[in-house]
Amino acid sequence: MTQPLLETPLCRWHEAHGGRMVGFAGWRMPVQYASIVEEHLATRRAAGMFDVSHMGRLAVDGPAAIEWLEGLLTRRVAGIEPGRLRYTLITGELPDGGGTVILDDAIVSRDADAADGSPRLGLVVNASNRPRVVEWLSSRLPAAGVGLVDRTFETAMIAVQGPRAVEIVCGLCPRDDAARIAALGVYRATVVRVGGYEAAVSRSGYTGEDGLEIVVAGGVARSVWEAIHAAGAPLGLLACGLGARDTLRLEAGMPLYGHELREESDPFAIGLGLGVTLDGRSFPGSTRFAELRAHPRGRVRVGLEFGSKRSARENATVWQGDREIGVVTSGSLAPTLGRAVAMAMLDRAAAAENTLVDVLIRDGRQPARVVPLPFYRRS
Amino acid sequence: MAAAMRFAKSHEWARPEEDGLVTVGISAYAVEALTDLVFMQLPAVGRRVRAGESLGEIESVKAVSDIYAPVSGEVVAVNTTLPSNLETLGSDPYGAGWVVRLRPDDPAELGGLLDQAAYDSLVGSQPH
Numbered sequence: 205m206t207q208p209l210l211e212t213p214l215c216r217w218h219e220a221h222g223g224r225m226v227g228f229a230g231w232r233m234p235v236q237y238a239s240i241v242e243e244h245l246a247t248r249r250a251a252g253m254f255d256v257s258h259m260g261r262l263a264v265d266g267p268a269a270i271e272w273l274e275g276l277l278t279r280r281v282a283g284i285e286p287g288r289l290r291y292t293l294i295t296g297e298l299p300d301g302g303g304t305v306i307l308d309d310a311i312v313s314r315d316a317d318a319a320d321g322s323p324r325l326g327l328v329v330n331a332s333n334r335p336r337v338v339e340w341l342s343s344r345l346p347a348a349g350v351g352l353v354d355r356t357f358e359t360a361m362i363a364v365q366g367p368r369a370v371e372i373v374c375g376l377c378p379r380d381d382a383a384r385i386a387a388l389g390v391y392r393a394t395v396v397r398v399g400g401y402e403a404a405v406s407r408s409g410y411t412g413e414d415g416l417e418i419v420v421a422g423g424v425a426r427s428v429w430e431a432i433h434a435a436g437a438p439l440g441l442l443a444c445g446l447g448a449r450d451t452l453r454l455e456a457g458m459p460l461y462g463h464e465l466r467e468e469s470d471p472f473a474i475g476l477g478l479g480v481t482l483d484g485r486s487f488p489g490s491t492r493f494a495e496l497r498a499h500p501r502g503r504v505r506v507g508l509e510f511g512s513k514r515s516a517r518e519n520a521t522v523w524q525g526d527r528e529i530g531v532v533t534s535g536s537l538a539p540t541l542g543r544a545v546a547m548a549m550l551d552r553a554a555a556a557e558n559t560l561v562d563v564l565i566r567d568g569r570q571p572a573r574v575v576p577l578p579f580y581r582r583s
Numbered sequence: 584m585a586a587a588m589r590f591a592k593s594h595e596w597a598r599p600e601e602d603g604l605v606t607v608g609i610s611a612y613a614v615e616a617l618t619d620l621v622f623m624q625l626p627a628v629g630r631r632v633r634a635g636e637s638l639g640e641i642e643s644v645k646a647v648s649d650i651y652a653p654v655s656g657e658v659v660a661v662n663t664t665l666p667s668n669l670e671t672l673g674s675d676p677y678g679a680g681w682v683v684r685l686r687p688d689d690p691a692e693l694g695g696l697l698d699q700a701a702y703d704s705l706v707g708s709q710p711h
Contacts, residue, residue, distance in 0.1 A: 240644045241619045447645050513621040514642060537621045537644050544621075566640070566647070 212257035213425040229331035231258040234445040243448035250440030251366035260334030268349030289391040295489040304489035305467035308333035360425030365415030372436040399431035412456025457578030474505040503549035508572040510544040589696035597653040619644040620669040656685035
């Protein structure tokens with residue numbers, strides 16, 4: 205059974221502006237407008253704006269909210285001050301003692317406390333994992349003291365990314381708000397007015413550029429989006445689809461759940477050790493993660509660079525002579541570099557920088573070289 | 584006067600030439616829909632293909648697509664300048680952007696392809 209696709213409040217705008225709409229994680233989303241490469245380069249040179257309303261936005265509040273999340277997330281929640289964001293994994297238990305798995309990676313944030321002094325937190329999760337994460341978290345809710353609400357459908361989220369992103373958004377804010385946005389450190393958030401509407405703005409993103417992510421009420425999303433688009437277009441901003449979002453995050457060496465990061469992943473082997481704080485903490489999978497950290501094994505995530513523009517796609521196998529030594533998890537032309545790159549999981553013995561390997565692309569072997577991640581780092 | 588161009592549902596065009604060969608290319612619609620072309624692989628001259636069989640592939644940033652033979656025959660010429668000048672596919676899809684020339688096994692096979700009006704109606708009903 206095919207379910208009808210969900211639509212963000214910006215869906216009509218995408219359609220009216222040449223967005224090529226595709227189904228993605230149950231949502232009808234633009235994969236591109238005119239060109240993935242142009243959208244990608246605009247984001248690197250000036251700014252790109254992305255409708256990321258399909259991502260799950262969950263609100264967690266109540267007097268026991270911090271203590272509850274502390275037992276569920278791989279990062280410490282107790283230490284997060286209001287106005288801060290933290291990258292985390294969400295782990296869960298399979299039914300009937302089936303072990304623990306990584307359900308998602310997410311951003312946990314802490315907003316200003318409620319009027320009664322109790323904390324208010326937020327989780328931004330991947331669209332594809334939202335139903336499962338909500339189900340898991342709901343199953344763990346205590347009888348009292350924690351509220352969990354899925355706010356995905358009543359809000360919209362707009363990412364504005366690139367060297368001119370902050371300047372463009374600040375131009376749409378009252379002066380004090382603009383100053384607060386300009387002063388925001390990375391992974392910090394504030395509540396301001398953008399284009400006349402209340403907006404939760406954080407300095408964060410998924411492109412390797414400086415930028416902001418803006419959450420507004422769904423009913424005003426189109427007004428805010430259009431205001432940003434109108435202000436940014438003269439400076440080189442383009443609306444960007446999921447295609448450019450993927451090539452940008454690939455160049456920036458960022459893992460994507462379902463590709464680099466999976467249920468059974470070893471977070472340390474894929475370079476996400478910073479997403480796991482053990483220190484004697486207890487959360488689903490903490491024992492397994494402690495074991496993995498103490499005894500590294502298995503394949504590790506690396507970058508591969510090709511001499512040509514021909515891309516290795518996910519699941520292409522990696523070879524050294526007649527030995528299969530790994531598998532590609534994401535691959536594409538890297539528009540900024542002008543050649544194909546890929547992320548792959550490789551045997552540790554073959555993972556050293558500058559190791560030469562072959563990748564099986566359709567009918568033939570393409571030579572590639574192991575390179576450090578990220579492929580692109582902003583100057 | 585040259586005979587009319589025909590189209591496969593998979594968006595290749597085929598044009599019978601006066602020398603009996605069939606020139607094959609990719610429709611303007613398909614090139615527009617692919618966008619961001621990065622790579623193209625062509626068959627070797629002398630290869631025999633059957634209608635519907637892959638002649639080669641064209642890769643965009645997002646995906647790899649096969650180029651299918653619209654009719655059966657032997658590849659007698661390949662546009663070798665194309666892979667390093669992929670923009671030609673967009674700027675002149677029915678001229679300099681030709682892909683291969685085939686010696687058709689059965690020229691009547693062209694009659695099974697769509698004419699211009701039928702192809703226009705096919706793509707007119709498809710979103711990009």
